[in-house]
Amino acid sequence: MIRELKTFLAVVRYGTFASAGYQIGLTQSAVSAQIQRLEEDLGFLLFDRTGRSAVLNAAGRQTVALAEELLNVYAKLSDQGDTAEKTGLIRAGAIASVQASFLVHAIEGFRQKLPGWRVRVVPGVSLNLLAQVDSGEMDAAVIIRPPFSLPGELTWQSLLAEPFVLAVSAELAGQPWREVLKSRPFIRYDRNSYGGRLVDRFLKKNRIAVDDVVELDELQGIVGLVQQRVGVALIPQASSLLMPEGVSVLALGADTFYREIGLVQPNTRGLHAAALHFAACVIAAAGNQAAAPSA
Missing domain, CATH: 3.40.190.10 (Periplasmic binding protein-like II)
Incomplete structure (x- = not known):
């Protein structure tokens, strides 16, 4: 819920879903999906929606102060020996054929560098994994290149x-x-x-x-x-x-x-340091596989 609360406050600060998405590195649809998940978790609506516009309602206005307070408390966890930077969870999607190849070496390299971080690999087909990265449910995914242009808030790195x-x-x-x-x-x-x-x-x-x-x-x-x-x-x-x-x-x-196999992820504005390092490990492992002589 922390991610969704941050997105909620970004919408409040920047005025629209689109503006908030641009500032935090998400598409408008990803912002909308996160706000919808937050509303479902809370059990009430935060915005009154009319057509394409969304206006903060009374419940939403009351939630702002509580969300800020909660995030301030969460941020104070970093005072405990910088633990918040040393532990966490990377959520990565991957098509089946890469899970048994270079992704193994990428995870190994990532864990050697950041042993306090866990990695959750979510299987799926490329279309579904792309949608999950776009909605903010995943930090990155290794997929087949889609036959259309990606939203500007997502980046593509060709691997193989x-x-x-x-x-x-x-x-x-x-x-x-x-x-x-x-x-x-x-x-x-x-x-x-x-x-x-x-x-x-x-x-x-x-x-x-x-x-x-x-x-x-x-x-x-x-x-x-x-x-x-x-x-x-x-x-x-x-x-x-x-x-x-x-x-x-x-x-x-x-x-x-x-x-073409590649790595899709939010642009760097929407990534934390661990996610950037994971991406670097994936790119390096794929490069090593491509350079290895064929059997």
Whole structure:
């Protein structure tokens, strides 16, 4: 609730949700979401809403002084040996494929530097994780780059570019990828995910009609279905993917397309020092993975 109270006082100080968001590094929608959560926790409305405007109501005016008092008490915790700066919680979102790869080393490096801080990793698909960063529920998230521009209050740091390949059963190794894709049942990377949209765009661009038999988001599950000869699949070469015996990959050559993995977070105005350090650890770990020679 501390974060929401700070946002509430920022709205009171700067007059509008948009102005408050600009000053503290959040989007207007993120400010609105935090105020709504605060109102739900308190059990009463703080603003009278008419159209796009929100005016502090009587309950809100009474809450201002109490919120300031509470935050002043909270701030005094830092007088106890600067403990408030040495402990805390980082809330980080991550798509499944990075949780078993460079994110492990990023958390290790972060914990070595700031052992008093805990890290909570929240799994999810990129679209949902992006929304949680935008709403202020998370400090950062490692996701697939969205196919649209991010709000100005969020920053994007590219980490890795993973090429897509055609995963096939071993007996199809060495065959032309285009012929295989057209003639075999197709296991589709979920179109609700950013990665799945890249696959869909690739197929349409190349005018390739496929015979869909299964659609799912879990990459390792897709590889398992290929191993069982259910079909073939276009998947990114993520470092965490295990290619079991019986599965081969066909390179797409000049037609190769990529899944861009990156770190999304509020701009530096909205970040505390620990969150900035966590971001630096993620960037460094991804860079080390990209520089490592392929097996």
